[in-house]
Amino acid sequence: MPFLFPYLQVFKAADVPIEWEEHYVAKEIDPRTQSFLTWESLESVRRNKVGLKGPMATPIGKGHRSLNLTLRKELNLYANVRPCFSLPGYKTRYDDVDLVTIRENTEGEYSGLEHQVVRGVVESLKIITRQASLRVAEYAFQYAKTRGRERVSAIHKANIMQKTDGLFLKCCREVAEKYPEVKYEEVVIDNCCMMV
Structure with a gap:
């Protein structure tokens, strides 16, 4: 979560009592999501009802299914x-x-x-x-x-x-x-x- 680290520091400095669950994109496509977004990360957002997401790049014109599209579809955003x-x-x-x-x-x-x-x-x-x-x-x-x-x-x-x-x-x-x-x-x- 290097990109999100400064944001997490704000919560910490404000003494906000949040217990973080960290999830990373996978190294291989997860067949359940058809993307590099893991099923476990989706389940974490469903369970916690909130998620803090950093930028996720999508190859243009080729490659895997967009991670953002996966989030939108799976979580009905x-x-x-x-x-x-x-x-x-x-x-x-x-x-x-x-x-x-x-x-x-x-x-x-x-x-x-x-x-x-x-x-x-x-x-x-x-x-x-x-x-x-x-x-x-x-x-x-x-x-x-x-x-x-x-x-x-x-x-x-x-x-x-x-x-x-x-x-x-x-x-x-x-x-x-x-x-x-x-x-x-x-x-x-x-x-x-x-x-x-």
Whole structure:
């Protein structure tokens, strides 16, 4: 845990009574997880309900299954919450930035389902389900409601991916009806990127 050592020192200095269980990535792929993340480390997080994880590299374009993807799938970490806000006293290009991105973490491009059809042709499956779309939309609206946020924006590519992102939008609209106090809008991802 060399990378995490400075963080552990903070807990120690604050005299926080934590009993640590240390787990390392394996030297060989664990057949139960299909990655270098061991089954024992997953069971430790399940049992303790919390984990402190350092960075885990994934080879790009080849190699083993992503350790982060394994964690997301095995522990059902479906909502990736990324706040972005201005800090008082720091001058940046834009003032008063305050937004939160909540991304579905287990489906879509994160399904991790790829294969080579024939030499020189690969295929990646974008899986979208009603259940996962409703779940992440519910999370986003609950997040907005409990934190006093005014709006939820569904970012999508339904203009091109009509079936997959279309299902996602239908689910977002359905959940939005339960939260009339939160404004709901839909933005094509290309436009969203230009605005951000």
